Amino acid sequence: MKEKLKKLLSLALKEIEAGSSLSTLKEIEVKFIGRKGKLTEILKGIKDLSEKEKPIIGQLANQYKNQIETAIADKTVEINKAEIEKALASESIDITIPGQKPELGHIHPLYQVQKEVEEIFNQMGFTVVDGPEIESEYYNFEGLNIPEDHPARDCQDTFFIKGKEDKKHKRLVLRTHTSPLQVRSMEKYGAPLRIIVPGRVFRYEATDASHDATFHQVEGMLIDKNISLAHLKGVMKEFLSRLFGKEVNVRFRPGYFPFVEPGVELDFSCLICLGAGCRVCKHTGWVEFMGAGMTHPNVLKAGGIDSKKYQGWAFGFGLTRLIMMRYAINDIRLLAGGDLRFTKQF
Ligand code: DAH
Numbered sequence: 001m002k003e004k005l006k007k008l009l010s011l012a013l014k015e016i017e018a019g020s021s022l023s024t025l026k027e028i029e030v031k032f033i034g035r036k037g038k039l040t041e042i043l044k045g046i047k048d049l050s051e052k053e054k055p056i057i058g059q060l061a062n063q064y065k066n067q068i069e070t071a072i073a074d075k076t077v078e079i080n081k082a083e084i085e086k087a088l089a090s091e092s093i094d095i096t097i098p099g100q101k102p103e104l105g106h107i108h109p110l111y112q113v114q115k116e117v118e119e120i121f122n123q124m125g126f127t128v129v130d131g132p133e134i135e136s137e138y139y140n141f142e143g144l145n146i147p148e149d150h151p152a153r154d155c156q157d158t159f160f161i162k163g164k165e166d167k168k169h170k171r172l173v174l175r176t177h178t179s180p181l182q183v184r185s186m187e188k189y190g191a192p193l194r195i196i197v198p199g200r201v202f203r204y205e206a207t208d209a210s211h212d213a214t215f216h217q218v219e220g221m222l223i224d225k226n227i228s229l230a231h232l233k234g235v236m237k238e239f240l241s242r243l244f245g246k247e248v249n250v251r252f253r254p255g256y257f258p259f260v261e262p263g264v265e266l267d268f269s270c271l272i273c274l275g276a277g278c279r280v281c282k283h284t285g286w287v288e289f290m291g292a293g294m295t296h297p298n299v300l301k302a303g304g305i306d307s308k309k310y311q312g313w314a315f316g317f318g319l320t321r322l323i324m325m326r327y328a329i330n331d332i333r334l335l336a337g338g339d340l341r342f343t344k345q346f
Pocket of ligand 1 (some may be wrong): 127177179257259288293315317
């Protein structure tokens with residue numbers, strides 16, 4: 001019996017030593033010390049041995065079983081270690097190879113400048129407001145004193161949207177300017193009022209280097225008591241001087257917009273030639289910048305404001321134009337073109 005046990009042990013140890021994978025080790029374990037393993041069978045048969053043999057064989061069998069278990073555990077550690085070393089060798093990292101820089105996005109030049117504009121007007125007490133790009137004909141035209149048959153409608157070629165029509169608000173349009181927020185804001189906030197409205201606007205237009213069907217404007221409106229165009233001149237001079245980081249002069253010329261009376265056009269002194277005359281200012285020393293004027297009583301009325309108690313002015317300029325001027329961009333289509341060679345320059 002002892003001999004048989006000894007042989008079993010040396011056979012098991014030999015197989016364990018030769019085992020090269022965790023799965024073979026598992027098989028060996030089952031074969032010798034598993035529930036129906038060879039050594040287990042012997043242990044089970046001990047009860048039938050003579051009283052003299054029982055303790056001797058029992059002790060020996062248990063000792064061998066422990067030896068086999070230890071050998072399997074040791075071999076498992078050895079195989080694991082070898083596998084880890086193999087994996088490490090094949091996955092090693094060469095820390096001297098230069099890394100790949102992750103590509104970081106950045107804010108589009110249009111919104112960079114929009115943010116600057118907002119900050120300057122914020123500091124002068126203007127609130128930034130927002131409104132729908134799909135607008136009603138009423139807010140886009142009628143509310144601004146531009147009735148259906150008014151020739152001024154022809155200046156803004158409009159995208160109309162098919163769908164429901166409502167008696168007061170008429171058809172839906174893609175807003176042609178940010179001015180609809182004048183009546184919307186008066187209705188919502190009343191007087192006094194100080195707002196700017198940066199936003200996207202749309203015109204049904206053939207595109208070329210200076211026209212796009214989508215562009216950005218900034219609307220402004222101030223309503224209070226005893227307000228005149230002098231306040232507008234002061235605000236715009238301050239705004240442009242802060243934006244360009246040097247003193248800028250502004251001038252008014254007469255202009256016509258149905259929603260203001262009187263209406264003006266505002267120019268600023270050319271920053272390139274400082275008034276001497278150059279190509280940018282078409283040799284006039286002045287750059288055309290925006291439309292503005294004293295808000296028409298009909299518009300105040302549409303906004304629910306008593307024109308006997310309050311006056312105000314409004315202005316609208318092209319943010320897109322401003323950016324083109326600032327960075328000397330010669331084609332408007334580059335701004336929304338999505339070409340990274342362009343946007344990466346800002
Ligand atoms: N909405 C005008 C346009 O798109 C610009 C404008 C002119 C806005 C005069 C105003 C204004 O608020 O008073 O051409």
